[in-house]
Amino acid sequence: MSDLAEDIDATQTDMAASALRVVLFDFDGVLIHGDAFYLFIRDRYSSSLWRRLLALSSTPLLLPLLPFSRRLPVRVLVRIALLGLGEQRYRLAAHAFAASLARRSRHFSRDGLRNLRQHQMRGDRVIVVTGCEHTLVSSILRELGLDNLEVLASTLRPGRFGMRPLRHNVGPRKVQALAEHGVSTWHVAYGDSMYDVAMLKPAAEAVLVNGTPALCKKVEKALGRAVSRVEWS
Numbered sequence: 001m002s003d004l005a006e007d008i009d010a011t012q013t014d015m016a017a018s019a020l021r022v023v024l025f026d027f028d029g030v031l032i033h034g035d036a037f038y039l040f041i042r043d044r045y046s047s048s049l050w051r052r053l054l055a056l057s058s059t060p061l062l063l064p065l066l067p068f069s070r071r072l073p074v075r076v077l078v079r080i081a082l083l084g085l086g087e088q089r090y091r092l093a094a095h096a097f098a099a100s101l102a103r104r105s106r107h108f109s110r111d112g113l114r115n116l117r118q119h120q121m122r123g124d125r126v127i128v129v130t131g132c133e134h135t136l137v138s139s140i141l142r143e144l145g146l147d148n149l150e151v152l153a154s155t156l157r158p159g160r161f162g163m164r165p166l167r168h169n170v171g172p173r174k175v176q177a178l179a180e181h182g183v184s185t186w187h188v189a190y191g192d193s194m195y196d197v198a199m200l201k202p203a204a205e206a207v208l209v210n211g212t213p214a215l216c217k218k219v220e221k222a223l224g225r226a227v228s229r230v231e232w233s
Contacts, residue, residue, distance in 0.1 A: 020125045022186035024178075024199060027130035027137055027153075029192035030209045030232075031112045036132045036140060037154075039107075040097050044081040055080050075165065082162040090156065090163045091135055098139030111232035112190075112209065113144065119188075127152060127186075129178065129199060131170040152177040172198045197222045 028035045045051050055077055062073040085093060101107060119126050127150040130137055134153035141149055152174070157166040169177055175198050178186070189196070189203035192210060197219060200206035206227045208219055220227055 020123065021119075021188070022183060023119045023124045023126050024186050024189040024203070025112075025116055025126065025128050026191045026196055026199070026209075027128055027132050030109065030190050031116065031128070032108050032140070034107065036101070037136060039101065040094065040133075040136055041078060041081045043097055044093075051080055051083070054083075079162070079164060082156075082164065085162045087158055087163070094133070094136045095139045098136060098143050101140060102143035108144070109209075109232045111230075113146075115190075115232075116146070124187075126150070127178070127181075127183065129169070129174045130154070131168060131174075131195070150181070152181055170195050174199045175202070194218060194222065200227070 025031060028037075045055065058076060058080070062076060065073050082090065116126060128137065128141065129152045131154050134151060134155050137153050138151050141147065141151065152169060154169040155166045156163040158164075167173070174196075178184075178199075186203055188205045188207065189200045190207045190209055191197075191200050192208065193215070200208075200219070201223050206219075206223060206225075208216055208227045208229050209232055211219065211227075211229055216227065216229055
């Protein structure tokens, strides 16, 4: 009988786990106002004169590229900001910046964080799916008292001269990251831009945060259905 009871308990546990509502949150523009990694990179430049001079000297080479693509100039500027940082030094820098940023409450969406905590209290499985870098966003969330969240984010890798981008977790890559994480269906998804359409589309409820009427129209056209709109401060 004990074996049977154990089997029943295991089955009930599996059923309860499968019944959990999965709720996805973007980070930048949803839980924080603006772009956290941009703020980190800007801080790297503001505290280093030689980085600013090196970036300035690169301007003649980067400016002609802007009409064609922003990607390469941005990557170069990020590389300069991360020059000399190995994994350990990058981790320490990200932790220190996260601690500093978390003390500036104006940067964060009170409504967004409150909503996330409400989902947690309801027993929902909350996953933050973001284009922000993993160590940085995890550190920020931990500083905000959210240290038990699942986080799927962009990643860096060590290079000869410092950390460099490995995977940018945006657009369809968010859905790919969820699949690799073993998540194939979700009930609610919160996003703030067209970059989140791939993540919003499979959700039973797609929520657009602080979207303009024009953006809402574009998102709804891409999804082929209506979205919920919220205004979060």
